[in-house]
Amino acid sequence: MRKYVKIYLPFTLNALKRQMAYKGAFYLFILVSLFSSFISYYLWKAIYTSSDQATLGGLTQEEMVVYVFMVYVTSSIVMSSISNYVSEDVVKGTVAMNLIKPIDYRMSLIAMAAGNMIYRFLVPSVAIWIGLEIYKVTALGLRPVTAVEVLLYLLSSIMSFLIYVLFDFCFGMVAFFTTYIFGMMLAEEALLGFLTGQLIPISFFPSAVQRVFDFLPFSSMVYTPIMIYLGKYTGRTAGFMLFRQAAWVVILYVAGGLIWKRVTKRLVVLGG
Template identity: 70%
Template structure:
């Protein structure tokens, strides 16, 4: 185990260093990624202002504010697009290099993504999280979030992260079949921001959609942890949600392994 860690650790720390190297990007990344949340925040304020109901999609106005920013916090640490890296590696031809090295390509990607996740957690996420709590207590007059919610939220986030990167690994395999994955990445991002609940809580969707989403991994990526944070899931429901996440982790892990086997076989045949 210790030896394994030694092999993979550089992937994580290099990623951290690389991120820190871009000074400008470091500060601006925080700002730019918050834009969407602020637009959403103001939009929701206007929406609740224009509505006669106090509760929309099962959330009060205050809960919605927390939802918007916690969805941002969650997505910033969870959605680490490793398919970008895969397509980079494919274009540069370094994937075959990785096949020679005595390491598992997917594992190296996930460890690198973990480095990225830690960085994002430290850089914007934790500050915004603290900001959300301060805002919540000071301006909205609500109590601090229950410690047990925070615990289950973090647990859920770790699984969300795994679901996302394992899913994204499968998605990144497309890079082996087309040279221009940029358009696909955009479509993926647009679709995911919608299906994961990042843009709008899943509870706003018509019932039929919500039923379909039950059988897809996407709502487990962002909607589930944020709802846990808001205390919307307790007792049995909470256990069920966490279990469902775990099942997705396992399922996507196996799926990824199968696809990778197929792809590398092809790679060896084609000599890419």
């Protein structure tokens, strides 16, 4: 473990450093990503006013506000893309170099993603989270979050992070087959926005669709941690959800390893 930390920590630190170099860019990206939260916020407000029911998809209007902004906080922790690094390496032809180095390519990418995650979590997300919590208690009149919920939420988010990066690594392998990964990334983002619950809580989908989602890793990425945070998943349900997340981490880890092996074999044959 210690050895691992020693090898991969520099990747994390480098990513952190790079993030800080783009200061102006960084603040703006916070703003941009908050745009969609605000659009959702206003949209949901209008939706609830137009509805004659107090709860939609199992959430009250106040809970929905929390949901919308927790999507922001959670996504900034979880969605730390690595497929763009993969495509960059493929385009530049540096993947082969990475095969020579005595490190695991995937691990180095994940370490890098972790650096980005830590930075984004520390700089905007924590502040927004705290702000939201204060707003929630004072203005929305909801109960404050419990320590257990926070702990479970963080645990669940870290698993979500792993699920996301492991999935995104598999997705990044597409880069070996097309140089134009931009279009694919766009589609990935749109799809994930939907299937993870970023755009709309999973509970809004017809129940048949929800049952299909149960067998996919996506709802584990964003929806699960937020439900835990909102106190919708407690006790055994929460335990089960965390277990399911862990299972996805294992499955995607193994799957990614297998795909990587096949792709690199091809790379060695074709020369990269």
